[in-house]
Amino acid sequence: MKMHALDVRVRYADTDKMGMMYYANHFAYFEAGRIEYLRALGVVYRDLEERGIFFPVAEASCRYMAPARYDDELQVLTWVERLRPTRIDFGNLVIRKADGAHLARGHVLLACLDKDGKPMRMPKEVVDRVEVWEGPPESA
Amino acid sequence: MKMHALDVRVRYADTDKMGMMYYANHFAYFEAGRIEYLRALGVVYRDLEERGIFFPVAEASCRYMAPARYDDELQVLTWVERLRPTRIDFGNLVIRKADGAHLARGHVLLACLDKDGKPMRMPKEVVDRVEVWEGPPESA
Amino acid sequence: MKMHALDVRVRYADTDKMGMMYYANHFAYFEAGRIEYLRALGVVYRDLEERGIFFPVAEASCRYMAPARYDDELQVLTWVERLRPTRIDFGNLVIRKADGAHLARGHVLLACLDKDGKPMRMPKEVVDRVEVWEGPPESA
Amino acid sequence: MKMHALDVRVRYADTDKMGMMYYANHFAYFEAGRIEYLRALGVVYRDLEERGIFFPVAEASCRYMAPARYDDELQVLTWVERLRPTRIDFGNLVIRKADGAHLARGHVLLACLDKDGKPMRMPKEVVDRVEVWEGPPESA
Numbered sequence: 001m002k003m004h005a006l007d008v009r010v011r012y013a014d015t016d017k018m019g020m021m022y023y024a025n026h027f028a029y030f031e032a033g034r035i036e037y038l039r040a041l042g043v044v045y046r047d048l049e050e051r052g053i054f055f056p057v058a059e060a061s062c063r064y065m066a067p068a069r070y071d072d073e074l075q076v077l078t079w080v081e082r083l084r085p086t087r088i089d090f091g092n093l094v095i096r097k098a099d100g101a102h103l104a105r106g107h108v109l110l111a112c113l114d115k116d117g118k119p120m121r122m123p124k125e126v127v128d129r130v131e132v133w134e135g136p137p138e139s140a
Numbered sequence: 141m142k143m144h145a146l147d148v149r150v151r152y153a154d155t156d157k158m159g160m161m162y163y164a165n166h167f168a169y170f171e172a173g174r175i176e177y178l179r180a181l182g183v184v185y186r187d188l189e190e191r192g193i194f195f196p197v198a199e200a201s202c203r204y205m206a207p208a209r210y211d212d213e214l215q216v217l218t219w220v221e222r223l224r225p226t227r228i229d230f231g232n233l234v235i236r237k238a239d240g241a242h243l244a245r246g247h248v249l250l251a252c253l254d255k256d257g258k259p260m261r262m263p264k265e266v267v268d269r270v271e272v273w274e275g276p277p278e279s280a
Numbered sequence: 281m282k283m284h285a286l287d288v289r290v291r292y293a294d295t296d297k298m299g300m301m302y303y304a305n306h307f308a309y310f311e312a313g314r315i316e317y318l319r320a321l322g323v324v325y326r327d328l329e330e331r332g333i334f335f336p337v338a339e340a341s342c343r344y345m346a347p348a349r350y351d352d353e354l355q356v357l358t359w360v361e362r363l364r365p366t367r368i369d370f371g372n373l374v375i376r377k378a379d380g381a382h383l384a385r386g387h388v389l390l391a392c393l394d395k396d397g398k399p400m401r402m403p404k405e406v407v408d409r410v411e412v413w414e415g416p417p418e419s420a
Numbered sequence: 421m422k423m424h425a426l427d428v429r430v431r432y433a434d435t436d437k438m439g440m441m442y443y444a445n446h447f448a449y450f451e452a453g454r455i456e457y458l459r460a461l462g463v464v465y466r467d468l469e470e471r472g473i474f475f476p477v478a479e480a481s482c483r484y485m486a487p488a489r490y491d492d493e494l495q496v497l498t499w500v501e502r503l504r505p506t507r508i509d510f511g512n513l514v515i516r517k518a519d520g521a522h523l524a525r526g527h528v529l530l531a532c533l534d535k536d537g538k539p540m541r542m543p544k545e546v547v548d549r550v551e552v553w554e555g556p557p558e559s560a
Contacts, residue, residue, distance in 0.1 A: 012315070013162055013308035017155040017210050017469075023477040024153060024451075027444035028293035035291070035351075046351040049437075057443040061481035070157050071315075071326040152455070153448035157329075163337040164307035168433035171304075175432070175491075186491040189297075197303040201341035211455075211466040293444060295437040297490050302433055350437050 002133040003079040004037035007097070010072045020067035027060055030092045030106050033078035037090070041129040053123055055110040058087070062106040066096075073097040079133045086112045086119040088126070091135040105138075142273040143219040144177035147237070150212045160207035167200055170232045170246050173218035177230070181269040193263055195250040198227070202246040206236075213237040219273045226252045226259040228266070231275040245278075282413040283359040284317035287377070290352045300347035306384050307340055310372045313358035314388065317370070321409040332395040333403055338367070339389040346376075346383045353377040359413045366392045366399040368406070371415040385418070422553040423499040424457035427517070430492045440487035446524050447480055450512045453498035454528065457510070461549040472535040473543055478507070479529040486516075486523045493517040499553045506532045506539040508546070511555040525558075 008029055016022040035045050045055065068074055075095045082089040092106040114120045148169055156162040175185050185195065208214055215235045222229040232246040254260045288309055296302040315325050325335065348354055355375045362369040372386040394400045428449055436442040455465050465475065488494055495515045502509040512526040534540045 009312075011308060011312050012156050013164060013311055015157040016152050017157075017159045018474065018476065019157045020476075022153055022448075023480055024444045024447035027447070028291060028442075031293055031444075032289075032291050044351070054438065056438060056440075056487070057484055059481070059483050060443055061479070063479050064477055067476070071324070149452075151448060151452050153451055158334065158336065160336075162308075163340055164304045164311075167304035167307070168302075168431060171433055172429075172431050184491070194298065196298065196300075196347070197344055199341070199343050200303055201339070203339050204337055207336070211464070292436050293442055296432050297435040297437075297439045299437045304433060 001040060002131055003077055003136070004033065004040050006033050006036045006076045006078070008032065008074050008076060010068050010070050010074065012070060015070045018067070020069050023062070023064060026062050026094060026104050026106060027108075029074070029076050029094065030078070030090070030108055033076035033092055034090045034108065037078040038126070043123070043125055043129065048123060052115040053120070054113045054115070055088070056113060057108055058111045059109040060106070062104055064104050066101055066103050068094065068096070068103050074103070077136065079135050080130045081107070081132065081135060083122065083127065083130055083132055085121050088112070088122060088130070093136055141180060142271055143217055143276070144173065144180050146173050146176045146216040146218070148172065148214050148216060150208050150210050150214065152210060155210045158207070160209050163202070163204060166202050166234060166244050166246060167248075169214070169216050169234065170218070170230070170248055173216035173232055174230045174248065177218040177220075178266070183263070183265055183269065188263060192255040193260065194253045194255070195228070196253060197248055198251045199249040200246070202244055204244050206241055206243045208234065208236070208243050214243070217276065219275050220270045221247070221272065221275060223262065223267065223270055223272055225261055228252070228262060228270070233276055281320060282411055283357055283416070284313065284320050286313050286316045286356040286358070288312065288354050288356060290348050290350050290354065292350060295350045298347070300349050303342070303344060306342050306344075306348075306374060306386060307388075309354070309356050309374065310358070310370070310386050310388055313356035313372055314370045317358040317360075318406070323403070323405055323409065328403060333400065334393045334395070335368070335390040336393060337388055338391045340386070342384055342386040344384050346381055348374065348376070348383050354383070357416065359415050360410045361387070361412065361415060363402070363407065363410055363412055365401050368392070368402060368410070373416055421460060422551055423497055423556070424453065424460050426453050426456045426496040426498070428452065428494050428496060430488050430490050430494065432490060435490045438487070440489050443482070443484060446482050446514060446526060447528075449494070449496050449514065450498070450510070450526050450528055453496035453512055454510045457498040458546070463543075463545055463549065468543060473540065474533045474535070475508070475530040476533060477528055478531045480526070482524055482526040484524050486521055488514060488516070488523050494523070497556065499555050500550045501527070501552065501555060503542065503547065503550055503552055505541050508532070508542060508550070513556055
């Protein structure tokens with residue numbers, strides 16, 4: 001699996017005074033995207049935490065190309081751009097389903113830490129199952 | 141101390157497509173209000189949790205009289221309406237500082253639980269220091 | 281249609297330090313629930329706003345019976361408890377799908393306002409299509 | 421003024437299951453920081469919007485060095501890294517007041533748009549009053 005697609009709809013709660021999704025809320029959608037990406041590989045992040053494995057965010061970025069408006073149906077595309085022994089780089093692209101327009105493109109780097117906050121090796125099932133991919137092309 | 145007043149300003153993050161504070165966000169302001177109420181009595185809620193005492197919300201309600209708009213300066217008034225052995229009822233009133241208009245009035249009931257989720261007696265310092273009050277009159 | 285059921289999953293973004301859904305976030309789920317209830321009746325709230333009809337929240341309340349935990353699959357049940365010329369009362373019940381436990385029960389009263397903020401009559405399609413219901417029984 | 425400092429405290433609403441501030445919420449703090457930076461220069465962003473000038477976010481990024489925990493007192497430092505005819509680059513640094521530790525460093529690029537969404541020149545008062553600065557050194 002190179003990429004996972006999650007369908008979401010922009011809620012009123014997510015909008016701001018400009019009538020579009022508040023910029024920070026894209027990052028919550030990215031989170032939902034990567035959790036479902038992992039679930040599609042058979043990796044349930046909640047279970048990892050119960051085994052004492054945590055993936056806190058070390059870096060996050062997003063480029064906003066066009067607004068996601070209230071009630072828009074979106075697709076959050078998620079893939080893994082890079083996999084290192086104690087880190088995983090996710091890529092995200094938010095697409096408006098009505099016309100396929102690219103709305104936002106993001107990147108989130110997660111560290112793999114044990115319960116004491118020390119870096120640890122990525123779990124074997126993540127390493128074995130993830131297919132690294134550079135992501136869809138930049139232009140819409 | 142009958143009542144505590146916390147100054148806040150409506151952020152873009154808190155607004156929605158109507159240009160006003162999204163209704164659910166008032167409850168986060170109520171939380172800030174009651175934490176500062178307790179702090180003003182010398183009770184730091186974070187410390188209570190470290191001692192294994194938790195105050196989860198059992199009931200919450202709010203009546204919205206007028207919109208809180210972007211960048212408005214607000215006062216979140218907080219008081220304790222009732223104190224029972226294992227419960228505490230907070231009242232809240234959100235006021236627009238510019239003209240004193242009453243924007244929202246809320247009520248939040250917290251349970252007092254131990255780390256296993258069992259009801260326990262309110263900590264002595266809360267019981268000793270809280271002054272129960274019926275709250276400011278309803279009309280603006 | 282007496283009731284609508286929306287499936288949601290608790291995101292990390294929705295959790296708090298207690299590991300459960302932050303109490304205010306239930307109200308965003310209620311919003312999603314009532315928007316989808318209306319859509320199931322053929323009423324798209326976004327279109328109402330474009331016609332100058334707004335449903336701001338006048339009152340909201342919630343009783344929390346048990347925590348919604350991270351990654352839990354939930355059902356947000358939504359129904360209309362009462363319909364008056366310029367107001368609509370929604371009821372909500374949040375259920376944990378794994379065992380059917382009742383986690384939270386809510387009530388949200390919406391006013392029907394025109395673009396100048398004046399009360400106006402509920403749109404005919406809402407009045408015609410809504411089936412008022414008292415909601416599911418209280419006990420799980 | 422090279423830099424503005426805003427005091428904030430981490431609310432329960434901002435935390436997640438790991439007991440720290442959810443990563444996306446830093447961006448709401450950055451927003452508060454840049455609004456207060458502008459206000460300190462005599463520029464009220466709300467007034468700009470009323471004149472038909474909008475500053476939507478075009479890019480945002482953050483590097484997380486250490487967790488911001490519940491009830492921590494933070495300082496959100498804000499400065500302007502670059503100023504172009506139709507764009508402004510803000511820098512942010514979140515510091516824990518107790519010990520001065522650097523928790524997160526961010527960058528947000530805003531476009532200047534008119535009410536039709538077309539790029540327009542930055543308002544004169546912003547250009548005249550902003551002092552571009554590279555920001556505090558990277559290491560704590």
